[in-house]
Amino acid sequence: MPQLNGGGGDDLGANDEMISFKDEGEQEEKISENVSAERDLDDVKSSLVNESESSSDSEQAERRPQTRPDLESYEKARDYFSEALRRQQDGGFFKSPHYPGYPFLMIPDLTNPYLSNGSLSPSARTYLQMKWPLLDVPGSAGLKDSRSPTPGHLSNKVPVVQHAHHVHPLTPLITYSNEHFSPGTPPSHLSPEILDPKTGIPRTPHPSELSPYYPLSPGAVGSIAHPLGWLMPQQGQHMYSIPPGGFRHPYPALAMNASMSSLVSSRFSPHMVTPPPHGLHQTGIPHPAIVSPAIKQEPSGDNISPSMKSPVPPKKEEDKRPHIKKPLNAFMLYMKEMRAKVVAECTLKESAAINQILGRRWHSLSREEQAKYYELARKERQLHSQLYPGWSARDNYGKRKKRKRDNKPDSKPEDFSIRSKKQCVQYLPSEKMCDSPASSHGSMLDSPATPSAALASPAAPAATHSEQAQPLSLTTKPEGRMHHHHFSLAGKASGSTQSTTPILTRPIPFTSLHPSMLSPPSPFHQAALHSHHALFQSQPLSLVTKPTE
DNA sequence: CACCCTTTGAAGGAA
DNA sequence: TTCCTTCAAAGGGTG
Structure with missing residues (x-):
């Protein structure tokens, strides 16, 4: 178990030389490799510093808006955000790609240019207690991959100390999960129940399950607090008051997690925020996993498997049917x-x-x-x-233009x-x-x-x-x-x-x-x-x- | 402007 | 069971 207790933030960032584990001879080699890598990395530190200060912000800021104006801006924004956080976090220095673990999330300066109303001082580094994504989810055993290792086992192999100057690379995956930031017992409203889609058994979702990639539908989670509600009290209230086990929207994405959108809209510089596209949350920022048909045209709208289809799907709705992206692989x-x-x-x-x-x-x-x-x-x-029980990867087939595969016969x-x-x-x-x-x-x-x-x-x-x-x-x-x-x-x-x-x-x-x-x-x-x-x-x-x- | 390229991995269908 | 195909991200390049 990746130190759920985490011991608070005691060892946070305390151990720079966190060595994971060397379970095999290969580890030794790895270590030497890493040493070499870090040596090389040192070479670019200075350049990275400059880049992080100049290019990363301005350059990316310029670049982003061009590609996909609005609908996918959330993804861009999210990445932008996380990247900005990361860069500030490690001061533009790239350290060896060792990501000691998840238990803690360090939230860097929140008053960065992308955060409009951060309240922490620039120098403040907030160590957040986090839970290991794998940590068991009560009542979700049925969902667990039998092949998966026991969390405990895994955690034993993964360092649990977050380097003080190194935000976990998967921060973007974590930051938007609520409860991560509440070391103590979260408010009741933060512990929504989830109906296990397969077993139908109500269960309490583990925070780590509240992936930023996939907004939980109201029916799925009942209510969701703002992922960063602790940062923005005025918007921290959960938007959904649907009772646990309530309806399940056929397209959870349509009922976008308002908390996420508010996060983005309120956290990013104005230029990042685009006018609300039709049919979307006022922020116009859809969930990353969802691509509006306006962006990714859906020829027929048959991308949604039957189980996903709404009982009464107006044809108009079909046009708006979101494109549910595949989950990202490792x-x-x-x-x-x-x-x-x-x-x-x-x-x-x-x-x-x-x-x-x-x-x-x-x-x-x-x-x-x-x-x-x-x-x-x-x-x-x-x-x-x-979140998308009926979704199939097949649903997305044909959504993007055929890639030219010249498997020449x-x-x-x-x-x-x-x-x-x-x-x-x-x-x-x-x-x-x-x-x-x-x-x-x-x-x-x-x-x-x-x-x-x-x-x-x-x-x-x-x-x-x-x-x-x-x-x-x-x-x-x-x-x-x-x-x-x-x-x-x-x-x-x-x-x-x-x-x-x-x-x-x-x-x-x-x-x-x-x-x-x-x-x-x-x-x-x-x-x-x-x-x-x-x-x-x-x-x-x-x-x-x-x-x- | 749409697609290509390039990577790895997951998933699903075909054989 | 194996093989094949498609898509997921991303952004410069290409026609």
């Missing part, structure tokens, strides 16, 4: 969290490139670290299923046919030590995350084939691309089903990458990198665009 959560950091560390903004890095780093995470995300993802899925297995026919860009290496996703030796050669992830979290899928055999799918590219590869590694020798797939690596894509971006290289990685870079040294430094077809 990697998505990780990506969402780390993207900002990666972007900040490199000048490149291309998501595709960033994602490559993130994928690389993901594989470099320790099993414990990954386990956190797996666990969180599991909780998200669980919560999602509770004619492509032979040895073509290691890849899905994408074209590769976006090739970047030549710089002398800088860069983390080339394409050259992800680690991923290709050792794929550390694979088994570990599964081990770390029972909820974690037994490493999928793709992960096992294709740690990085970018290693497999259309044959045409090969001509443009400056470098390639021998395929991973393994008995995996896809071992025949040649492992290709591209030149380091990002000349702008900072060494700190590298995932902690193991000795093996370093050796590989060494040779890798040696090979690249003769390569001209240029940007090769769009090779093949």
Whole structure:
């Protein structure tokens, strides 16, 4: 049990050297890797400081509003918010991606530019007692994934001390959960009952279940206090007074959690707040998991499974039928969290490139670290299923334009046919030590995350084939691309089903990458990198665009 | 402006 | 059971 008691905030931030646990020899390697990583990270601290002060705020502020004006602004805002918090939290310094655990949430300066009426002093750091998301939920045993580890077990493996200068990366997932901030017994209204959608048994939702991603419908929770009600008394009252076990709105998202919207609207700078779109809460900020049809058009409105459909759904309603997004998986959560950091560390903004890095780093995470995300993802899925019992991932099929998958029928297995026919860009290496996703030796050669992830979290899928055999799918590219590869590694020798797939690596894509971006290289990685870079040294430094077809 | 690219993981359907 | 496909986020790039 991740220290529910938490001992209050006693050890909060007290232990910088919080070492998780080394249960396997591999840990030692990890440690060395981390040390290396931190050393690299130090290099960018100064730059990050500047960025955090200048670019992060203004730059992002400018960028956000452009993309999706209003309806998705909440997501943007939320990320923006969390990122802002994080940046302030660690002063723009990126520390090793160790996220010691959830039990405590440290709320940073609340009087930041995005918080209009924060009441805490800029220097005030509020340590909040939190509960481990996995902590058992009374009466929810039936919902629990049998594969999931016992919370206690897990907690034993996860550090429970939150670094004083490091907000948990999943803060955005946590911050909006109410009750987290009330060490004591929460008011009765904060303990809404939830009818277990499967068992029908009333249960008290664990705070951690009140995911910010999925607003709880009135019927689901009865009433919900403002997630940050303790920060904003004037708006802290719960908006819903529906009795426990009351009606369940067919589309919980439609009955958006007002508390969330008020949070956003009141916490973000004016420019973040957009006029209320039709049919939405006055704030116009929908739940992250919901995408208004205005944004994501729903051709037929059949995305909602029968069970989700309202008994009396006016056709108009169908048009408004929200797009219920899939719950984010572990990697998505990780990506969402780390993207900002990666972007900040490199000048490149291309998501595709960033994602490559993130994928690389993901594989470099320790099993414990990954386990956190797996666990969180599991909780998200669980919560999602509770909120949208009838929802199916299938419902979203066809909602977005068909991705061009050229699984060419004619492509032979040895073509290691890849899905994408074209590769976006090739970047030549710089002398800088860069983390080339394409050259992800680690991923290709050792794929550390694979088994570990599964081990770390029972909820974690037994490493999928793709992960096992294709740690990085970018290693497999259309044959045409090969001509443009400056470098390639021998395929991973393994008995995996896809071992025949040649492992290709591209030149380091990002000349702008900072060494700190590298995932902690193991000795093996370093050796590989060494040779890798040696090979690249003769390569001209240029940007090769769009090779093949 | 819509889609592509890129990553991993989850889910569901097809074989 | 295995394989395949789609989507989830994100934002620059592309046609």
